[in-house]
Amino acid sequence: MKNTMICFLVMFFALSGFLFGQESDSAKSKPIYEMKQYFMVLLKSGTNRSQDSADVAKIQAGHMAHIAKMAEEGVLDIAGPFADKGDLRGIFILNVSTFEEAEAWCKKDPAVISERLSYEIKPWWSAKNSCLK
Numbered sequence: 291m292k293n294t295m296i297c298f299l300v301m302f303f304a305l306s307g308f309l310f311g312q313e314s315d316s317a318k319s320k321p322i323y324e325m326k327q328y329f330m331v332l333l334k335s336g337t338n339r340s341q342d343s344a345d346v347a348k349i350q351a352g353h354m355a356h357i358a359k360m361a362e363e364g365v366l367d368i369a370g371p372f373a374d375k376g377d378l379r380g381i382f383i384l385n386v387s388t389f390e391e392a393e394a395w396c397k398k399d400p401a402v403i404s405e406r407l408s409y410e411i412k413p414w415w416s417a418k419n420s421c422l423k
Contacts, residue, residue, distance in 0.1 A: 326418035328367065329392035331382040331409050338405035345404075352400030353407075360384070365395055368422070379407060389413065 341349065360366035364385065371380040384392045392411050401407040 323417035325415050328414050328416060329384040329386060329389065330412045330414040331384060331392065331396055332378060332412065333380040333382070333401075334408045334410065335377050335379055336402070336405040336408045341404070341406065346406070349401050349404050349406050356399045356401075357382075360395060383414070 357366065357369050360382070361369075366382055367385045368383040369381065372378050382396075384395060386392050386395070389411060396402055396409045396411065399407070399409075402409060
């Protein structure tokens with residue numbers, strides 16, 4: 291009976307770490323988060339904003355389709371316009387390996403091709419798999 295009780299207590303304390311979320315020694319040695327390089331794209335007003343409303347609508351539709359394609363390809367983590375009407379129009383945060391890859395995606399955007407938007411790319415570091423709350 292005494293041996294059974296000791297076995298039970300040993301199993302309880304061994305499992306309590308698992309059940310109540312205590313980390314193993316190997317988990318404790320890992321960093322809380324890992325840094326990763328992303329590419330922040332600042333979208334700016336381009337040099338050609340004289341298109342008529344029908345052309346603007348086509349360009350915007352193409353721009354939105356390009357955003358959807360980047361998201362589907364796993365390249366785009368965040369995108370959105372700025373709420374004011376300043377020169378900075380919006381951002382992309384691209385999850386790609388190189389500056390050149392980020393630039394290639396920007397150059398495919400119909401709003402950039404039409405020069406309605408221009409862009410500036412900034413290498414940017416953040417915790418890997420960060421999310422907005």
